[in-house]
Amino acid sequence: xxxxxxxxxxxxxxxxxxxxxxxxxxxxxxxxxxxxxxxxxxxxxxxxxxxxxxxxxxxxxxxxxxxxxxxxxxxxxxxxxxxxxxxxxxxxxxxxxxxxxxxxxxx
Amino acid sequence: xxxxxxxxxxxxxxxxxxxxxxxxxxxxxxxxxxxxxxxxxxxxxxxxxxxxxxxxxxxxxxxxxxxxxxxxxxxxxxxxxxxxxxxxxxxxxxxxxxxxxxxxxxxxxxxxxxxxxxxxxx
Numbered sequence: 186x187x188x189x190x191x192x193x194x195x196x197x198x199x200x201x202x203x204x205x206x207x208x209x210x211x212x213x214x215x216x217x218x219x220x221x222x223x224x225x226x227x228x229x230x231x232x233x234x235x236x237x238x239x240x241x242x243x244x245x246x247x248x249x250x251x252x253x254x255x256x257x258x259x260x261x262x263x264x265x266x267x268x269x270x271x272x273x274x275x276x277x278x279x280x281x282x283x284x285x286x287x288x289x290x291x292x
Numbered sequence: 293x294x295x296x297x298x299x300x301x302x303x304x305x306x307x308x309x310x311x312x313x314x315x316x317x318x319x320x321x322x323x324x325x326x327x328x329x330x331x332x333x334x335x336x337x338x339x340x341x342x343x344x345x346x347x348x349x350x351x352x353x354x355x356x357x358x359x360x361x362x363x364x365x366x367x368x369x370x371x372x373x374x375x376x377x378x379x380x381x382x383x384x385x386x387x388x389x390x391x392x393x394x395x396x397x398x399x400x401x402x403x404x405x406x407x408x409x410x411x412x413x414x
Contacts, residue, residue, distance in 0.1 A: 186354075219400035221337070228407065229329075229337065234392055234400035241402070272337055276399035279351040281327075281339040 187212050187275055191284035197292040204260040206287045208273035213253045217277040220249055220258045223286075224269045232271075233258065263289070294318040294403045296388050301408030308378050308412070314371040314388030314405055322346075322366040325391040327399060328373050330384035331407075340386070341373065342399060349397075355381075378412045385409050 188211040198204045208218070220233040231240040233249035236256055246261040260267055268291055273284040300312040312328070327342040341352045341362040350362050361374040371388050386408050389401035 221401075223337070228387060228404035229401070230404075231392070231400060231402045234398075234402075240392075240400075270336075274337070274339070274400075276397070280353045281342075281399050283337040283339065286336045 187282055189282050189284035191287050195288045197290050198263050199292045201262050204263055206258040206271055208256040208284050210254045214275050214277040218256050219274045221272045222269045296405035298388055298405040298408035301410045303411045304378055305414050309376045312373040316369045321369040323394040325397045326371045327389045329387045329389050332384040380412050383412045
């Protein structure tokens with residue numbers, strides 16, 4: 186099983202500032218990595234797939250980068266609606282696994 | 293508009309059984325791999341199982357192998373998860389989710405249902 190490790194667990198950021206979230210895989214993934222945003226009471230929302238491709242309708246302030254075992258999600262200028270939990274997930278092998286999540290909270 | 297609507301959750305005793313359903317609309321269901329993903333209270337997301345378009349391939353996370361069975365009915369646009377020998381640790385919100393690309397197990401999930409809650413408790 187590929188273990189996904191996200192850091193930090195919690196990120197405190199002021200609105201308008203940049204947020205950088207990290208995700209490390211225990212094995213090389215090629216680019217088979219996705220990022221999701223999850224708010225309480227809602228379904229998760231796909232932000233990024235293929236490590237760096239924004240999903241349909243996702244604002245340009247969200248960007249993904251990385252390959253191999255190290256990946257990053259960057260939110261260039263945090264808006265109020267961006268405060269949520271973010272998960273990375275690989276789909277390079279079975280079982281698919283998620284990271285434990287990074288909570289982005291208002292500073 | 294793509295919609296996924298789960299049903300069948302509820303309270304069940306340890307060792308009991310439950311069958312979850314997910315009804316799909318707004319897309320050609322038979323062309324997509326489909327998955328179940330769960331979230332235990334206060335925990336993160338966990339992929340549970342997925343199934344190929346024609347049901348010929350199925351994969352599971354180790355913790356549910358032998359207890360959960362994923363299936364689908366393309367004529368009814370429905371996905372199912374049969375759960376037996378349920379344990380307290382199976383308590384979670386269960387979501388069905390669609391793989392991003394047609395015909396591929398490209399499990400970046402672009403559409404999710406709102407979830408159905410399963411509680412395993414005596």
